[in-house]
Amino acid sequence: MIPFNKPHLTGKETHYMYDAVSTGKISGNGKYTKMCQDFFEKRYGFKKCLLTTSCTDALEMAALLINIEPGDEVIMPSYTFVSTSNAFVLRGATIIFADSAPDNPNLDASKIEALITPKTKAIVPVHYAGTACDMDQIMALADKYNLFVVEDAAQAIDSFYTGKDGVKRALGSIGHLAAFSFHETKNIISGEGGMLAINDLQFANRAEIIWEKGTNRSSFFRGEVDKYGWVDMGSSFLPSEIISAFLWAQLEELDTIQAKRKHIWEQYYTQLESWARAHAVQLPHVPNYATNNAHMFYLVCKDLDQRTALIEKLKANEIWCVFHYLSLHKSPFYADKHYGAALDYSDHYSDCLIRLPLFYDLEDEQIQKITHCMTT
Incomplete structure (x- = not known):
């Protein structure tokens, strides 16, 4: 895997x-x-x-x-x-x-x-x-x-x-x-x-x-x-x-590590851009005032069902992808302390965001396997 x-x-x-x-x-x-x-x-x-x-x-x-x-x-x-x-x-x-x-x-x-x-x-x-x-x-x-x-x-x-x-x-x-x-x-x-x-x-x-x-x-x-x-x-x-x-x-080795991680990030973005557009999936957005340190490559699916299906498909092909945070204002510890406002975008990312593998030793062939699995 x-x-x-x-x-x-x-x-x-x-x-x-x-x-x-x-x-x-x-x-x-x-x-x-x-x-x-x-x-x-x-x-x-x-x-x-x-x-x-x-x-x-x-x-x-x-x-x-x-x-x-x-x-x-x-x-x-x-x-x-x-x-x-x-x-x-x-x-x-x-x-x-x-x-x-x-x-x-x-x-x-x-x-x-x-x-x-x-x-x-x-x-x-x-x-x-x-x-x-x-x-x-x-x-x-x-x-x-x-x-x-x-x-x-x-x-x-x-x-x-x-x-x-x-x-x-x-x-x-x-x-x-x-x-x-x-x-x-x-x-x-x-x-x-x-x-x-x-x-x-x-x-x-x-x-x-x-x-x-x-x-x-x-x-x-x-x-x-x-x-x-x-x-x-x-x-x-x-x-x-x-x-x-x-x-x-x-x-x-910081510069070497960063260069490799950015290469992986760019490979993902290039190979998934057309597919994401066709399937209403949001790729990472980096504002003009920000830079990209390639810490993470994430996708935002259109809904929870799409994300669940994508995770299951990747797992069936021996690729481990994960979602991320659950909104803290809805957590068991803090839900009754929250001031009450709906935080719709936070909940959207909780339901729809998925993170793809990204680490220094990830090779181009593995990236291609991941993106091929997602796009076919």
Whole structure:
């Protein structure tokens, strides 16, 4: 069977993991952690980066940093992974779910302002499939209403947004804070793993404290204080050097990995374009202000029946394809807490979106098998 995902190894992961062990320090914040963090800061212009054990942890750090408290409201799409919401629910926030856009699963920025109240504290845009949300609109609203913006950039490594000012910015570098994932399903992986990107330096020092279990341990090891202790809330968010060493091997090959994934994405698009048009199937839409990082190739079927039939046909031909999120506003946990508005596009993507296999080692012959199965 052609799997939906297959983790790609560059060949140097175990070498760097062995090197990390040989240094005598395999707990967090060692050589490889710092190398990875420096890489992201220099390549993408993030002010400060902190590796975490997951994107979920990075989001939870963000919720702590912006002081989310019971009664605060946080606006985010309903069509997202549960971690986006959980990070803020854990701090007592009320989640105000926004609908997706008609032409792609990102939240519809034009619908956000109507959801803002005096209790609103943050907007959390999710860059679905690595495609940028309309960040000009979102940041303008944040400025107008004095709100924080936390970018959920779990899928958005090496993807960019070009604003009305003509400046091209990396996703995750625009909001006050951003969270990335290096889960094995992502473009660049470490098995489990994530990163908090800090773009507003007012959060930099406290982020490091929260990252180190609420202590000023990092300052101590830099010689800035003569002892360290408990100075704030925090948890054990930093990954081991083993995870960071694995990630470093991936980052060395980022351009090669991205080029191959984009080749696969383009093959899908070219081979399915005519079929999709004939069968009322929507191919991925990348707005003019966004770039495509080839994180995912998805289709939006015309209805649930069409999607179900397509999944079953592909599975019968030993091709594993999957749908994606279920609208969080209808989830068993949050349905009775939702403010009540219908979110029709979110539900449409829940019922109709299907993801095709996309991983580095997927070969052209396999792509052709998949598209041939779909179009015949």
